[in-house]
Amino acid sequence: MIVAVLVIFAVLSMLSVPIAIATGIAVALGLVFFGSFPPELMFQKMVTGIDNFTLVAIPLFVLTGNLMNSGGITERIFTFVRKCLGHRNGGLAHANVGASVLFAGMSGSAVADAAGLGAVEIKAMRDQGYDVGFSAGITAASSVIGPIIPPSIPLVIYGAIAQVSVGQLFVAGLVPGLLLALSLSMMIVWMGRGGRFPREPRANYRERFSALGRAGLSLATPAIILVGLIGGVFTPTEAGAVAALYALVISLVVYRTIRLRDLPKIFIETMITTAIVTFIISNVSAFSWILAVSQAGSAFVEGVRGLTDNPIIVLLIINLCLLVLGCLIEAGAVLIIMTPILLPLAVSVGVDPLHFGIIIVLNLMIGVATPPVGMSLFVTAHVAGIPIEKMMRAILPFLVPLFAALLVVTYVPEVVMFLPRLLFP
Template structure:
């Protein structure tokens, strides 16, 4: 209990999450067995990141940075405009559709939020949308990034839960489309209420040309998922292939990626990767110290005493995760919580791939909820919408996300249909 209190105090003190986890783990080990266990902490930290599968993280981060610098957004925006821009309130649909496209390429909620805040929100405002709604729509639909494959969040869960990352990638496809569809429904009613103009449907030739221009960007997720499914390469190797394709597309097709861009790209990739890796290393020590006292097993046994009904246990876990996601960074929460909840869901016969989608979506929703919602701060800063106004405007959309979460939780076929169809 003292360790839990210490963790909460450090978390709210503003110390970076990696140091919060590391300090808590260090003091917990001291409380268990003095200094005896401290001597092996450095070895455990090194062994936790000495994992071939984790190489996928820098590769996919680098691929996202390369595609960002390669000017994909303009092509995707043009294609989205031609597909749905003619509808009433068309730019709002475009915003969500861009989020779906970028989710399949960038895989980061933060990156999605930044890109669309600077490119699409100003256009929506010019088109008559309230800036607060435009910013809110950008905020909540950014959760598509970590849910649509390829996803760094799924990679981390797959490593911790010893679950197929390829299956997790496939499992995220339909949930991402469901989240986009719920956003479309909310946009439909908003646009009708504001009585936006319905525009003329663009010529088929125009749509076809915009599709051809965007095709190289759209080919990256197809190559990644096709390669993994066919067995041509592993998810880790898929990250390297994505980087190679991103370089070819950016430098030789779009011709917007320059050699001079590479130092900044590598620097950003290194900073993001080192942050995630350090969190993984410190979280491994905390997980080890908790396992020594069998705390995950005790938590699992306690939850199972509450009920043996998987629907009730899933409801309890969902509520806990939504609350935890409001205060903890996604990677750290995954590394700490997956070992706690995994024995419970396995005992109840819940598929770990299905649970992977549930826990990743839960914690990703935390990115768009106060007080520690990083995406909220990014969008608020870039759109100049006050944080309080953004939170208020996001509320109906946030309810939509929670509805999607519970639909996915209680209808496992949404997550598992594609993986099962492909033989996972």
């Protein structure tokens, strides 16, 4: 049955059938023709797969990101970082990375980062004389930071599947996210050696404080989320509601960059995105159930452990598997399919489920910016107005620091575990 499901899924995927639909059809046909369980159980598992209170956080964080983008808050954030870093060699490239770090604390989505901030960043860099390929490359690479720094939609999904505290996952993503930003900035410094990149005039303190004043309220969003989570004021799901309400108030009442007549469109976009995500989760939950009842996951663990018990090699195999799948298949689907399979394997070699959550999400987010079908590549290419082939060449240098950060996160557990252990003793 498992072989049949995988073959049908592979054939439908090659025929460009959407991942969620391909998964559902493959599971249904596998159950009907090869399964020993009533096919009706599939629909029960589809429903129970999304019957999880934690998943309510997804539409709330999606709404927060949509409100931030529609309210012009992305431009305020980038302007502030630009005033602080623009005078350095490659200053706008560093500002690109810094803005992604700040925006990550609001949207939790790599694609939202690439689409929202990307339009502002690439235009500014192009006006300053940066090569458009370089500008698009650093924009796509920095978008990877979005789902690592809290809040994070992929971490919410992983937490629901793996039964790991989403609050602790959010805290665990802070240091790895900053490590990603540092590694990308180091690559910018290396590529810009000899003063190759443009500089802007140094902004004085008055200009910087003015930019901070314009962006200050929006920059408070991640602080509100983290302080509330760490202090036990609200749960991750409630944090999504607080973030969405806060974004609505500052966009509609304070900044007045959104009008009441704009809200229906924003709500519809949020509902569409949420429906897509939950439909994927629902169909893949049925597939995960088949893997569980057929004990395919246990067989996989035993097979790998039969080859090696070395944690270094096992983690390398897991990373290679996730990187390949992440650059070929939609990240959310891979996350839901592979977590039940790979988590027991990781735990069997001594990896903490909290640590593994950051490893799997980081792998898949790098896949979002990796050829041939990384979603951020297509979004950024569209925003930059360049062919996808040029976009794929432009991202290649920036994959080096991303892979380097992945190795550190994988093999130095304290990078991930330090803050959760400190704040959640």
